[in-house]
Amino acid sequence: MSFDAFDAWWWPYLFILLAGWLATDSWRYLGVYLGGKMSEESDILVFVRCVATALVAAVIANLIVFPSGALADSPLVLRVGAAIAGVAAYLLARKQILAGIVVAETVLLTGLYLIG
């Protein structure tokens, strides 16, 4: 039962509700319910944060290494180089996300227009 499994107009919305809304808001409601009962320092939360962080990092790496669409035609070296330049700028600018974005995009766009 994938996103494209049924032709009905409502199926994608049901898919988004179940795999998207339910899968995220359950955690938020659980958070309200637990309220102050749980310490942010508790060890199980360190593990949970590690897994969640690694999962999102894997998504990011795949978006850079195996992109689809308009980015797919660009060289891998350019994408990785732009990402590294962005992270370096972010760290040098004392963790300003905007600096990282501007530098990474500048490197990428310069490369894309040079290649033509």
Next chain:
Amino acid sequence: MSENATAESSSEESHFAWYLRGVRRCFSIPGLVLVSAFIGFAGLAREAGLTLPQTVFMTGVVWALPAQVVLVGAVLAGNSLIAAAFAVALSSVRLAPMVVALTPEMRTPGTRKWVLYVLSHFVAITSWVLAMESFRHVPRHLRTAYYTGIGSTLVLVNMGVVATVFLLAESLPVQVTAALFFLTPIYFLTSLWGSARERAGHVAMILGLASGPVFHIVLPGFDLLAAGGVAGGAAYIWHRSRVRREMGK
């Protein structure tokens, strides 16, 4: 009677005033960065074949960019509903501790439960950071009004941003589309690094970045779960051994 009415109307006024201050708080650097990330997300969703209403709907009901990126990734990979929901749920676990941290700061003895449940839907990295930064300047009983301003503005503005990008994307040169597409990974590369609570978070991120493409080739279909479990588990073991070493000293 008249005194009561005055008190009531002035309290309502201040609720509205603090709601508006919350709205204004969104027009800031973090708000701008989030908009750029949603521009990137709209590009990603469009490339994945989602329609404009589907993407706007997803932005409104999910409202967590990592979860939305994972969901679009699962759609792209043709994952089943169960696998997609599992991956999205794993990527959203972090929301629970964020809400746990935020809720007590908004709660007063008179706060109704359902208000907190409704407001929790707005919790995502940007609104959470804005609220945690500003709450100490907001009177406690007006924090729900203030957070309503922050949360609802961010959600509605970015639903509009997503729709606008969909409408404009076709007329953009391919280089610009590629640059939009690149906004999502670069936003998360930086914000994920900055939001780590302990060193183990940085270790998990680096291992996750390295293992994602590897598992993509070795274990297609289960790459995200495998990378999360293996890299996250390794980072946690690293964390435990470090804690033990420090205790031993």
